[in-house]
Amino acid sequence: MQQNPALLDTTHEATCLTNCSACHAADLSGAMIVGANKIPLPGLPLNDKQWKFGGKPMEIFKLINEGSPPESTGHNGAKMQAWGQTLNPKQIAEVTAYLIAKLPEDVKYIPAN
Ligand code: HEC
Numbered sequence: 222m223q224q225n226p227a228l229l230d231t232t233h234e235a236t237c238l239t240n241c242s243a244c245h246a247a248d249l250s251g252a253m254i255v256g257a258n259k260i261p262l263p264g265l266p267l268n269d270k271q272w273k274f275g276g277k278p279m280e281i282f283k284l285i286n287e288g289s290p291p292e293s294t295g296h297n298g299a300k301m302q303a304w305g306q307t308l309n310p311k312q313i314a315e316v317t318a319y320l321i322a323k324l325p326e327d328v329k330y331i332p333a334n
Pocket residue numbers: 236237240241242243244245263264265266267271272273274275281284285289290293294295296299300301302304316
């Protein structure tokens with residue numbers, strides 16, 4: 222897939238770093254390295270190609286916009302809030318695109334169906 226440089230615009234990165242890195246880490250790994258220890262953060266890794274709630278762009282968008290679905294039991298009991306109250310739809314679309322653009326090359330392809 223061609224990489225659109227606009228998807229890696231630094232403002233999208235900033236939106237993600239400001240709002241998401243506390244739980245998902247700046248490198249999106251969901252963990253923080255402290256000395257020799259890898260400490261898991263509350264959120265799931267976002268760079269592992271595992272999408273608990275679906276990996277299609279609209280599914281990722283919906284999860285960010287609406288938060289964990291009611292049927293989710295959470296990740297170690299932690300659920301994600303609905304970001305639709307904090308971020309506007311354009312920002313959520315940009316963050317979604319940013320997450321997809323940050324996936325390792327070999328996992329970036331997402332079927333369109
Ligand atoms: C307070 C902690 C916290 C913050 C801040 C947070 N998340 Fe989450 N996120 C979580 C948790 C916990 C889950 C797992 C939810 C579940 O299992 O129900 C999650 C899940 C996700 C998932 C699904 C991951 C997967 O593997 O399926 C995405 C995508 C996501 N978050 C994106 C974001 C984005 C984008 C932001 C910033 C706008 C953000 N998160 C901020 C805690 C957080």
